[in-house]
Amino acid sequence: MTEPAIHVSDVTKVFATPFRRRRIVALQHLNLEIAPGEIYGLLGPNGSGKSTTLKIILGLIEPTSGSVRIFGRDHSAVAVRRDIGFLPENAYFHKFLTGAETLRFHAKLSGLSGRETKSRIAELLATVGLARAADARLSTYSKGMLQRIGLAQALIHHPKILVLDEPTGAVDPAGSRDIQNLIVSLKKRGTTILLSSHLLTQVQEVCDRVGILHRGKLLREGHLEDLLAIENQTELIVESATPDFLDGLEQQITAAKARVVARRKPQTSLEQFFLKVTDTGDE
Numbered sequence: 091m092t093e094p095a096i097h098v099s100d101v102t103k104v105f106a107t108p109f110r111r112r113r114i115v116a117l118q119h120l121n122l123e124i125a126p127g128e129i130y131g132l133l134g135p136n137g138s139g140k141s142t143t144l145k146i147i148l149g150l151i152e153p154t155s156g157s158v159r160i161f162g163r164d165h166s167a168v169a170v171r172r173d174i175g176f177l178p179e180n181a182y183f184h185k186f187l188t189g190a191e192t193l194r195f196h197a198k199l200s201g202l203s204g205r206e207t208k209s210r211i212a213e214l215l216a217t218v219g220l221a222r223a224a225d226a227r228l229s230t231y232s233k234g235m236l237q238r239i240g241l242a243q244a245l246i247h248h249p250k251i252l253v254l255d256e257p258t259g260a261v262d263p264a265g266s267r268d269i270q271n272l273i274v275s276l277k278k279r280g281t282t283i284l285l286s287s288h289l290l291t292q293v294q295e296v297c298d299r300v301g302i303l304h305r306g307k308l309l310r311e312g313h314l315e316d317l318l319a320i321e322n323q324t325e326l327i328v329e330s331a332t333p334d335f336l337d338g339l340e341q342q343i344t345a346a347k348a349r350v351v352a353r354r355k356p357q358t359s360l361e362q363f364f365l366k367v368t369d370t371g372d373e
């Protein structure tokens with residue numbers, strides 16, 4: 091088997107709060123293995139330990155026990171950090187800078203050469219669909235546009251792994267869809283993506299695999315379709331059938347000793363409905 095992109099082994103994190111009156115166990119014996127090129131979604135309610143997990147993987151905080159390996163190497167090695175791009179939860183942006191200036195600033199921080207910087211910025215702005223907004227100040231950007239410039243910023247040094255903390259958190263459905271599409275296009279280029287979310291609907295379409303975190307423990311893990319499936323039921327969505335035909339079908343089902351649980355018109359999800367009736371073009 092190839093080396094996992096991210097390998098979290100038996101990680102526990104205990105926070106000692108001020109004056110040590112109380113200890114918070116944020117993670118308990120967490121194990122995660124994310125394959126190269128995979129999109130993995132860490133799902134869980136607020137306070138379940140998602141951000142703590144991501145920060146430990148990034149080497150921003152130390153685990154109390156356990157270890158993290160990135161492509162087989164200890165995550166604390168400096169060279170390993172260059173492999174990872176990160177978009178934090180509620181990322182802070184300098185509102186007075188333009189989109190292009192923001193990326194130039196981060197290109198300098200990550201040591202890109204002058205010539206490289208110019209073409210990289212143009213390429214990234216196009217990738218995240220902000221080419222036309224390049225010279226507008228971030229104070230004029232929508233939340234979706236801010237998240238996209240944040241994504242571009244995280245990608246500036248061509249990381250092999252992208253870590254996104256609540257990437258669609260404060261974004262409206264159209265903006266959230268843009269970000270989902272971007273994530274899928276990055277996967278096609280071979281980037282490994284680890285993202286967190288407390289909203290299942292916003293990640294279910296893009297993730298190859300998800301883990302459900304609750305009070306610092308990984309409760310379930312797998313393909314979302316399998317996790318959500320009701321094992322002994324099958325849903326049949328039929329178009330243009332007459333009521334008579336459907337009645338006949340129901341009789342056959344009953345005769346076969348199976349049971350019709352519901353017969354109803356399918357509904358579009360609120361999110362899809364919203365996308366259909368609104369046309370919110372950013373930029």
Ligand SMILES: Nc1ncnc2c1ncn2[C@@H]1O[C@H](COP(=O)(O)OP(=O)(O)O)[C@@H](O)[C@H]1O
Nearest residue numbers: 105114116134135136137138139140141142143
């Ligand atoms: N620096 C910290 N000091 C003390 N407790 C913390 C710290 N960071 C997180 N926690 C606690 O750890 C738990 C998990 O937090 P977090 O990882 O931020 O959850 P999530 O991202 O899933 O909302 C929470 O109970 C939170 O209050």
Ligand SMILES: [Mg+2]
Nearest residue numbers: 140141142179
């Ligand atoms: Mg969080």
